Structure formats: structure tokens, C-alpha cells
Amino acid sequence: MKRKHKRLTFAAIGLGLLGVAAALVLTAFEDSIVFFHSPTDIAEGKVKIDRRVRLGGLVEEGSVQKQASAVTAFRITDGANVIDVTYRGILPDLFREGQGVVTEGRLQGSLFVAEEVLAKHDENYMPPEVADALKKSGRWQEGSDQKHPSKGESAK
Amino acid sequence: MIAELGHFALILALFVSAVQATLPLIGAHRGDAGWMAVARPAALMQFLLVAVAFGCLMNLYITSDFSVLNVAQNSHTDKPLIYKISGVWGNHEGSMLLWVLILALFGSAVAAFGANLPPSLRARVLSIQALIAVGFYLFILLTSNPFERLIPAPINGNDLNPLLQDPGLAFHPPMLYLGYVGFSMAFSFAIAALIEGRVDAAWARWVRPWTLAAWCFLTAGIGLGSWWAYYELGWGGWWYWDPVENASFMPWLAGTALLHSATVVEKRDTLKGWTILLAIITFSMSLLGTFLVRSGVLTSVHAFATDPTRGVFILILLIIVIGGSLALYAWRGPQLISTGLFQPISREGGLLFNNLVMATATAVVLLGTLYPLLLDAVGGGKVSVGPPFFNAVFIPIMLPMIVVMAVGPMLNWKRGDWRAAVTRLWPAMVAALLAAVGAWALVTDGPFLGIVGMALAAWLAVGTLVELTERLRLRRDGLGRALGRLARQPRASWGMTLAHLGLAVTIAGMTGAGAWVKESIQVMAPGDTVTLAGYEFRFDGAQDGQGPNYAFTAGHFTVSKGGRVLVVLDPEKRVYNVSGQPTTEAGIEPTLLGDIYAVIGDRGTTPEGKPGFVTRLYFNPLVAWMWGGLMIMIAGGALSLSDRRHRVGAPARRAAVAQTAGAD
Numbered sequence: 136m137k138r139k140h141k142r143l144t145f146a147a148i149g150l151g152l153l154g155v156a157a158a159l160v161l162t163a164f165e166d167s168i169v170f171f172h173s174p175t176d177i178a179e180g181k182v183k184i185d186r187r188v189r190l191g192g193l194v195e196e197g198s199v200q201k202q203a204s205a206v207t208a209f210r211i212t213d214g215a216n217v218i219d220v221t222y223r224g225i226l227p228d229l230f231r232e233g234q235g236v237v238t239e240g241r242l243q244g245s246l247f248v249a250e251e252v253l254a255k256h257d258e259n260y261m262p263p264e265v266a267d268a269l270k271k272s273g274r275w276q277e278g279s280d281q282k283h284p285s286k287g288e289s290a291k
Numbered sequence: 292m293i294a295e296l297g298h299f300a301l302i303l304a305l306f307v308s309a310v311q312a313t314l315p316l317i318g319a320h321r322g323d324a325g326w327m328a329v330a331r332p333a334a335l336m337q338f339l340l341v342a343v344a345f346g347c348l349m350n351l352y353i354t355s356d357f358s359v360l361n362v363a364q365n366s367h368t369d370k371p372l373i374y375k376i377s378g379v380w381g382n383h384e385g386s387m388l389l390w391v392l393i394l395a396l397f398g399s400a401v402a403a404f405g406a407n408l409p410p411s412l413r414a415r416v417l418s419i420q421a422l423i424a425v426g427f428y429l430f431i432l433l434t435s436n437p438f439e440r441l442i443p444a445p446i447n448g449n450d451l452n453p454l455l456q457d458p459g460l461a462f463h464p465p466m467l468y469l470g471y472v473g474f475s476m477a478f479s480f481a482i483a484a485l486i487e488g489r490v491d492a493a494w495a496r497w498v499r500p501w502t503l504a505a506w507c508f509l510t511a512g513i514g515l516g517s518w519w520a521y522y523e524l525g526w527g528g529w530w531y532w533d534p535v536e537n538a539s540f541m542p543w544l545a546g547t548a549l550l551h552s553a554t555v556v557e558k559r560d561t562l563k564g565w566t567i568l569l570a571i572i573t574f575s576m577s578l579l580g581t582f583l584v585r586s587g588v589l590t591s592v593h594a595f596a597t598d599p600t601r602g603v604f605i606l607i608l609l610i611i612v613i614g615g616s617l618a619l620y621a622w623r624g625p626q627l628i629s630t631g632l633f634q635p636i637s638r639e640g641g642l643l644f645n646n647l648v649m650a651t652a653t654a655v656v657l658l659g660t661l662y663p664l665l666l667d668a669v670g671g672g673k674v675s676v677g678p679p680f681f682n683a684v685f686i687p688i689m690l691p692m693i694v695v696m697a698v699g700p701m702l703n704w705k706r707g708d709w710r711a712a713v714t715r716l717w718p719a720m721v722a723a724l725l726a727a728v729g730a731w732a733l734v735t736d737g738p739f740l741g742i743v744g745m746a747l748a749a750w751l752a753v754g755t756l757v758e759l760t761e762r763l764r765l766r767r768d769g770l771g772r773a774l775g776r777l778a779r780q781p782r783a784s785w786g787m788t789l790a791h792l793g794l795a796v797t798i799a800g801m802t803g804a805g806a807w808v809k810e811s812i813q814v815m816a817p818g819d820t821v822t823l824a825g826y827e828f829r830f831d832g833a834q835d836g837q838g839p840n841y842a843f844t845a846g847h848f849t850v851s852k853g854g855r856v857l858v859v860l861d862p863e864k865r866v867y868n869v870s871g872q873p874t875t876e877a878g879i880e881p882t883l884l885g886d887i888y889a890v891i892g893d894r895g896t897t898p899e900g901k902p903g904f905v906t907r908l909y910f911n912p913l914v915a916w917m918w919g920g921l922m923i924m925i926a927g928g929a930l931s932l933s934d935r936r937h938r939v940g941a942p943a944r945r946a947a948v949a950q951t952a953g954a955d
């Protein structure tokens with residue numbers, strides 16, 4: 136086999152792999168990309184029932200209720216709208232009322248059934264999507280009381 | 292005073308690296324030996340200065356000097372000493388200081404051990420290292436100074452994030468950074484080679500040990516991080532395809548490809564341009580990883596508080612380094628002439644196939660990781676790309692590579708006979724078939740991929756052993772002479788065998804834990820029993836207690852099988868005194884067959900109305916194999932590293948070329 140043919144063989148294998156990868160990526164994107172929504176999006180009917188989505192905002196103060204069988208009910212708010220959420224399981228350690236949260240699950244009627252509540256490693260961490268959603272609804276400004284002024288962000 | 296000393300040392304290090312980045316490069320261009328000679332003392336001096344700065348910061352942490360902002364934010368007098376020390380890199384500023392310390396460490400290693408490198412190559416390599424260093428010194432001094440004062444000093448500090456007060460995570464960042472930054476060596480050698488317009492077997496032998504060392508550290512770092520997530524976060528998982536995890540995985544994939552293509556350059560004097568490109572890509576992935584982790588542009592379950600302005604700085608640095616090196620590659624790359632010819636079916640062909648798959652896999656992970664950013668940038672909405680995507684794309688791409696991985700080492704260099712190789716691999720085929728049937732019979736309700744995974748693991752493990760027996764000529768010469776050959780095997784080939792075996796074990800572990808995990812969530816009152824995967828978990832109640840700097844609630848589970856008590860698990864829920872932050876400590880009993888895993892959560896009520904605790908119980912089959920396999924892979928890498936041929940700086944250029952021509 137000539138040098139050129141050899142190169143062509145591997146170029147073909149490489150392109151073939153990329154083609155397969157592209158096909159896999161496109162089909163996977165179709166079903167496995169998860170869109171992020173704020174409570175307002177859901178209230179405005181932008182979210183399809185039963186599609187897996189992420190819902191983020193602040194856990195409303197006083198809304199967390201422990202129910203039977205390890206189910207926790209709470210409400211997520213972006214200041215403008217509020218959505219009821221249930222989650223079965225152990226909540227992440229840093230899940231608190233009044234703090235930012237991102238959940239992943241499906242909308243069933245007007246109730247959001249979370250299959251996952253995303254854990255945070257740092258109590259001062261605000262997921263960027265949540266910050267954006269809160270900014271949109273006018274609830275949050277840079278440097279407001281959402282963050283501890285003394286920690287994490289203050290080093291400049 | 293110590294803070295100012297550290298700050299001053301860091302500024303001096305910037306100036307030294309600026310000199311190191313320019314004079315030797317100009318000297319190498321002009322052929323001026325005096326200017327080139329600046330590189331070695333400068334690299335050593337630079338390392339000394341950063342080490343002083345790092346030592347100062349560590350001293351501030353150990354003595355709890357809260358007049359320094361960084362210490363006040365991340366430390367506390369009550370913290371155990373080991374976490375005072377690990378607290379140095381448990382925050383943004385300190386971890387960037389660790390980054391440049393390791394960069395300077397690698398540079399000074401070239402200066403100290405690179406005596407037999409050609410002077411111009413050594414000067415250029417050290418200059419490129421220093422160029423990267425200048426960027427990061429500026430970044431630290433302008434945006435993230437760890438020595439900033441806080442006046443008046445608070446009485447006590449804010450404490451280190453309790454999740455980081457853990458032995459697994461104390462050493463995770465240094466390992467990871469040794470890996471990330473270690474790839475800067477391959478990068479500097481690649482850029483230096485592009486400037487010189489010369490890549491040969493000796494070059495590959497200089498690059499390989501650095502790449503291999505970095506790869507071992509990165510593997511260890513990823514393994515430690517995954518192990519920590521497994522036992523500390525209490526969600527029973529070990530990999531989430533989270534952006535921060537992907538950030539460390541992409542350089543690993545590219546670096547693994549680089550290791551294999553560098554072998555081809557060394558042995559066969561071909562694939563030169565591709566190897567150079569891989570070296571550039573690998574380090575670019577390291578830089579990208581640093582950017583993703585430090586900027587916080589992506590939502591991550593592992594994210595800590597971050598500052599976007601710093602992200603912009605790293606992004607600019609990223610564009611300069613990646614853009615500049617790729618432009619240089621486009622300009623100079625075509626001048627690299629490869630002499631070795633080979634057929635597609637050959638050892639080289641197998642290694643190149645590995646490279647193509649690894650590169651494709653890297654591209655896929657990169658796409659999935661950056662897609663949310665790209666889509667958001669064009670106003671397409673906020674999305675996340677999670678495990679379903681990566682599992683659906685990454686796994687099918689890797690499968691053919693695992694199949695070829697057993698065949699490749701059986702092929703000859705230049706021209707191989709794949710039919711003969713596959714015929715000789717019959718024991719591997721039998722093993723794969725047995726594993727598939729066994730998995731299918733034992734686990735009736737698992738996914739199909741579980742069976743495929745076990746079959747592949749068996750195929751790879753036995754295939755690797757078949758290759759070893761062939762190399763020892765076991766069947767032709769009998770056991771005695773084969774054993775004699777076994778002892779004389781070069782360590783590098785031992786390394787290959789071990790690393791491939793380790794991957795087989797890891798695949799088995801990932802398959803078991805990924806496909807057949809059993810989980811149960813419920814509220815349990817004392818005396819309640821839950822049966823999971825044949826194990827009976829009896830909840831014996833919980834009591835409160837006090838640790839060194841935290842309060843805890845410890846639950847007790849008695850786990851038995853068939854009436855025989857196996858183990859008592861004591862998972863804890865802790866609340867740290869200073870920050871008030873709770874953490875979860877899972878109770879885990881690792882066994883060869885699988886981990887028995889229990890987590891205790893908040894108080895709740897059972898369906899019968901009795902007070903109890905939310906509990907989460909898991910059986911994770913074979914999960915320990917995954918980390919065991921990673922350790923075998925690291926051992927293989929370390930063994931290969933200790934090979935005479937790869938000892939740092941061992942080969943001299945001309946002798947090595949002659950030797951390569953003679954060998955093989």
C-alpha cells in the first residue's frame with residue numbers, strides 16, 4: 136500500500152469515527168438535553184408536561200414540609216411566581232430555605248416532581264442560571280444579601 | 292511580615308520568569324551559548340522563589356494568622372493540623388499558587404536533570420515553561436493575591452468548607468495539578484520542537500517520562516476525586532459527567548492518546564506531526580479545565596463560589612496559548628518529516644486507531660461540556676447536558692477501542708496479520724463468552740450494556756495475558772524459560788501489561804456499579820428492616836455526639852445475609868460548629884463483590900406514623916474494582932517510568948537514534 140493510501144485509510148477511519156460520533160451526538164441531544172426553566176416559565180406554560188427539565192430559584196421561606204415515606208414538599212420561587220415541588224429522598228446537605236436551588240425532574244400537572252436536587256459544595260455558591268432567573272424577575276442584585284459579604288466573593 | 296515576604300518572593304518570581312522566557316529563546320535563535328545558559332539557573336531560582344512564597348502561605352495557615360484575608364476566610368484555630376495545611380490549596384488563591392509551584396517544579400526538574408538535552412532544546416523548553424508561568428504569575432498577582440491583608444484582623448477565621456476537611460480531598464488537588472501541569476512539559480517540548488523543526492526518537496524519549504508521570508498523577512487525582520464523591524457526598528455515585536469532572540477527564544483522554552502516539556514516534560519515527568498536535572491539545576485541555584473550574588461559567592454540582600472577572604483573565608490566557616500554539620503548528624508542522632512507513636494493520640495502526648478514538652471521545656466530552664455555554668451565548672436558552680447524553684455517546688465510541696486494545700499489542704510493527712492475532716486470542720474470546728453468559732445468568736434484570744461491559748472486561752484482561760504469554764514464548768519454550776524471560780522483561784512492557792489489565796478491572800467495576808446498583812430510600816424507625824440485593828439492613832436507632840469541630844448524629848445499621856450478621860454500619864450526619872454547614876458521612880463496608888452502603892438523613896415519620904430517620908441504602912456491585920483497577924493502572928505507569936530507557940533525560944540524542952535503529 137502506498138504512503139498516500141495509508142494516509143487515506145486512516146483519514147477514512149477518522150472521518151468515519153467522527154461521523155458515528157456526530158450521529159450519536161445528534162440523537163442523544165434530541166432526548167437527553169435538559170432545559171433550565173424558572174418558576175415564571177412554568178407559570179407561563181412554556182414547559183411541556185412530562186419532559187425532563189431543570190427548575191431553579193430560591194426555596195421559599197417556610198415552605199419546606201416533611202411528609203411520610205421520605206417525601207419532602209417545598210416551593211421554589213423567583214420572586215414573581217411560585218411552583219410546588221416534591222422530592223423523595225435525602226436532600227443535599229446544603230439545601231436550605233431562602234437559598235438558591237436547582238432541581239431536575241418532570242412537571243406533572245401543576246406539581247413539579249423532582250427526581251434530583253442538585254447538591255452544592257459551598258453554601259455561598261449561587262448557580263448562574265438561578266442568579267439569571269432571579270435577575271430577570273428583579274429579585275436579585277449583585278452584592279445583595281444572597282451572599283455572605285465576608286466570604287468567598289470578597290477577595291479581590 | 293511573612294505575608295509581605297511571600298508576596299515579594301512571588302513578584303520576584305514573575306521577574307525571573309520574564310527573563311527566563313525571553314533571553315534563552317533569543318539566545319537559542321542566535322546560537323548564543325551564554326544567553327541560553329541563563330535558562331537553567333533562572334528555572335531553579337524561579338522554583339526557589341515560588342517555594343518560598345508557598346512556604347510563607349503555609350506558615351500563615353499553620354500559625355493561623357488571620358490578618359491575612361485568605362487565611363481568615365478559609366481557616367480556623369480549631370481545625371486539625373492536616374486540614375490547616377490542605378487549606379492552603381483548598382481555596383482559589385492558594386490553589387493557583389500551588390499551580391505555579393508545580394509548574395516551576397517541573398521546569399526546575401528539566402534544569403536539574405536535563406544535562407544531556409541539546410542546549411538549544413533545553414533553553415527553548417525552559418523559555419516556553421516560563422512564558423506560561425508569566426501568564427499565571429500575572430493572574431495571581433493582579434486578580435488573586437493570596438497574601439492580601441485584612442486589617443483589623445478578626446478573632447478567628449471562617450473555617451475551611453467542611454466537605455474539604457477530608458483525607459481524600461486533602462490530596463486530590465495536588466495530584467490533579469501534578470497531572471494538569473505535568474502536561475505542560477509535553478507542551479513545552481512540542482513547541483520547542485516546532486521552533487527547531489525537528490522531532491526524532493530521542494525527542495520522544497525525553498517527552499515520554501514527563502507525560503507518563505503527569506498521566507499517573509492525573510489518574511490518581513481523578514480516582515481520589517471520584518472516591519471522595521462516592522463516600523463523602525452520600526449519593527452512592529462516583530461519576531456524574533459534571534463539567535468539573537469532565538474538565539479533568541478531557542486532559543486524561545488526550546494525554547492517554549499522547550502517551551501512545553509518543554511510543555510510535557520513539558520506536559518507528561512516524562506520526563510526528565500528530566504527536567505534536569496531541570501534546571498541544573492535551574495541555575490546552577488542562578488549561579481549559581482550569582478555566583472551567585476557576586471561572587464558574589458552568590453550573591456544576593462540584594462548584595464553589597467563584598468570581599467571573601478571574602474567568603475572563605484565564606480565558607484570555609487560554610486564547611493566547613491555544614491560538615498561538617496552533618498557529619505555530621500550522622506554520623511549522625508541515626516541516627516535520629516522518630520516515631517510518633507502516634500498513635494500516637500493524638502495531639502502529641492499532642496505536643493510531645487508539646488515538647483516533649481517544650481524540651473523538653475527547654471531542655465529544657468537550658462538545659457536551661461546552662454546549663450549554665455555546666447555546667446560551669447564541670441565546671438558545673439555558674440547558675444542561677448530563678449523564679444520559681454522555682452515556683449514550685461516550686460508551687459506544689469507546690467500545691471498538693476496547694476490542695482493538697487486545698488485538699493491537701499482538702500485531703507486529705510495520706505489518707501485522709490480524710487473522711493470526713485474532714486466532715491466537717481464542718482464550719480471550721472464550722473468556723468473554725463465559726463472562727457474558729455468567730453476567731446474563733446472575734443478573735437477570737440488568738441492562739444489556741452490563742453484559743457487554745463484563746464481556747469486554749474479560750476479553751481485554753485475558754487478551755492482555757495472552758499477549759504476555761506470547762512475549763514470554765510460554766507455549767514454545769515451556770514454563771521454565773518463560774519464567775526466566777518474565778524476570779527479564781523490560782519494565783516498560785510490564786507497564787503496558789499492567790495498565791491494560793488495570794483498565795479491564797476498572798471496566799468490570801464501572802459496569803457492575805453502573806448497571807447493577809440497587810438503591811432503596813425510605814423512612815426507618817428503630818427496629819425496621821429493609822432487604823436489598825439479598826442483604827437485610829436493620830436500623831438500630833441513632834444517637835447524637837460531638838466530634839473535634841463538629842456535632843454529629845450517628846445511625847446504626849446491622850447488615851445480615853441469610854440470618855448471619857455481616858457488619859454494623861455507622862453513617863453520620865455532621866454539623867460543623869463554625870460554619871453551621873452539615874455534611875454526610877456514608878457508612879460503607881467494601882467487599883470484593885460489592886459495597887454495602889448506608890446513609891442517614893433528616894428525621895421523618897414512617898408510613899405507620901412512627902418517628903424515624905430518612906435512610907438511603909445501596910448495594911454497589913464491584914465498585915471497589917474500579918478504584919483497584921485505577922491503582923493497577925497507576926502502578927503500571929510508575930513501573931514503566933522506572934524503566935532505564937525512560938529515566939528522565941537518560942538518552943543522548945545521537946546514541947539513542949543509533950540504538951533505536953538497532954533495536955526492534
